[in-house]
Structure formats: structure tokens, C-alpha cells
Amino acid sequence: MEFNPKNITLKHVGPFVTYCKIASPEYALLVSPEGLSDSLGSLFKTFGCYDLLEYRKNKRIIIAKWDIKRKDLDYASILPPSELR
Numbered sequence: 001m002e003f004n005p006k007n008i009t010l011k012h013v014g015p016f017v018t019y020c021k022i023a024s025p026e027y028a029l030l031v032s033p034e035g036l037s038d039s040l041g042s043l044f045k046t047f048g049c050y051d052l053l054e055y056r057k058n059k060r061i062i063i064a065k066w067d068i069k070r071k072d073l074d075y076a077s078i079l080p081p082s083e084l085r
Contacts, residue, residue, distance in 0.1 A: 002031070003032070004030065004032040005032065005034070006032065006034055007032060007034035008030060008034075008036050009040055010037075010043070013040070013063075017055050017061060020056075020059075024056055024059075028055065028060075029064065030063045031063070032066060033065065033067075033068050035065035036063065036065075036079070044080075045079075050079070050080040062079070063078070064077050064078045
């Protein structure tokens with residue numbers, strides 16, 4: 001799991017994918033209280049480029065917004081959709 005205090009951009013996803021390819025974790029979460037940048041959100045939500053998050057066959061990084069008040073993931077923000085549900 002990696003926590004980013006700012007919004008998540010492609011600049012954060014690239015190195016994390018590389019780390020996951022080397023470490024091959026069971027789960028990989030990239031979370032931020034700010035959520036995704038507009039450009040990264042568009043890349044995933046509009047164009048469906050979830051393949052960028054794959055680090056092993058059937059293993060993808062999960063991106064989510066962290067709800068500071070609840071101290072938990074904002075489950076509605078999880079990308080790719082249907083992951084962790």
C-alpha cells in the first residue's frame with residue numbers, strides 16, 4: 001500500500017507499477033485523500049485504460065480515495081471498478 005497526500009497522477013502510478021512487478025504483492029493499493037487527478041481520472045473512466053495498472057496476470061493496482069473522517073477507503077472511488085468488493 002502506498003499513501004499519497006496529494007492527488008494521484010500518472011507520475012505516481014508508473015513507479016508503483018514497477019515496484020509491484022518486482023515485489024509481486026498479493027494486493028497493491030494506491031490511496032490518497034485527494035483522489036485522482038482529472039487527467040488520470042479521464043484516462044481510466046473515459047478511456048478504460050485499466051491495463052496500465054496490471055503488474056502480473058490477473059493482478060492490478062487498486063486506486064482509491066481515502067476518507068479522512070471515516071479513516072477508511074471511499075469504496076465508491078475504487079478503480080478498477082469491482083475490485084475489493
